[in-house]
Amino acid sequence: MPQSHPSRPVFKRLCPALLLAAMAPAAALAADLTLLGDWSKALGTQDLSGGAGTDFPAAFESSATQATIDVTNTGGAAWTLWVRQDQAMLPPAVGLSVRRSSDGSGQGSISGGSAYLTPDFQEQILCSGVGDRSGIGLQFRLSGISISQPPGSFGATLGYRVD
């Protein structure tokens, strides 16, 4: 019977494998994001801050839960919700902001995003959480609309991502 040294050859083969396993990324988050609701506002003379002779107010806000977001299929893991502005057709002085207006529901937790954030074309963190959350409220704000700007239709798209 040939002599065998089980520990040494196995260790030599296992060592690189163990190193590779340690370097492999942790199990990935495959969360799902569900968005409900947009915001569309038709302005007119009834929206002037004080009738004829006045301009629009400094900002218009949507209802507190104009839109909602569900973050699901998290497997109980931590997640981050990112937001950016895409495809904007807004006068230069007009800003679009968004904030998290409610916690939603679920067994997990959520934090951040309760103050208005004005997204630009770079992603920013809106909020973060742990575990599944449903019905997270979103509120929007348009600021800087003025009668000095020409009439027309304007808007922007907000892109969200969870990881």
Add this chain to the structure above:
Amino acid sequence: MSMNTSTRIRISALTTAMTMVLSAGAMAASTGDQTVTYTVPEMADIVISGSPGAMTITAPAAGADPAPVTDATTSWSVTSNAGTDAKKLTAALDADMATGLTLKVTVTAPDGAASSQQTLTAAGVDVVTGIDSVSETGLGIEYELTATVEAAAATSVEKTVTFTLVDAI
């Protein structure tokens, strides 16, 4: 079982596990979009603060025409987003003044616009021109009533002045 076989089994199991970990390595993320839009129509809105008090012509001294009477107690306010020089303000009486009586008006123009004293008639007249996109309040309106000796005596006559913000063209 030989030691070599046992070793091969252990390595195979570890390789399988490692492969499973590596194959799940790509970050899975979910995305979505929302749209926010608003519309603003062309707006041109004015408000007149009220009506002037009664303007009474007093009998003059012999050989003289009656003195004019003025009233500057009213004002107007305007909001327009129609653009540069896009609007003008017109004024018209509901009926021409009686013989010997003339009613004139001077309307203070908002920034960027122009105005001058105008005689009011039923046909209407431009009282402010070149109105840009603007929002201003409390712009003065001054009326001047003049009479000549040809004017018939009258106890009380009421006139309605209609101001209208219209396209400049």
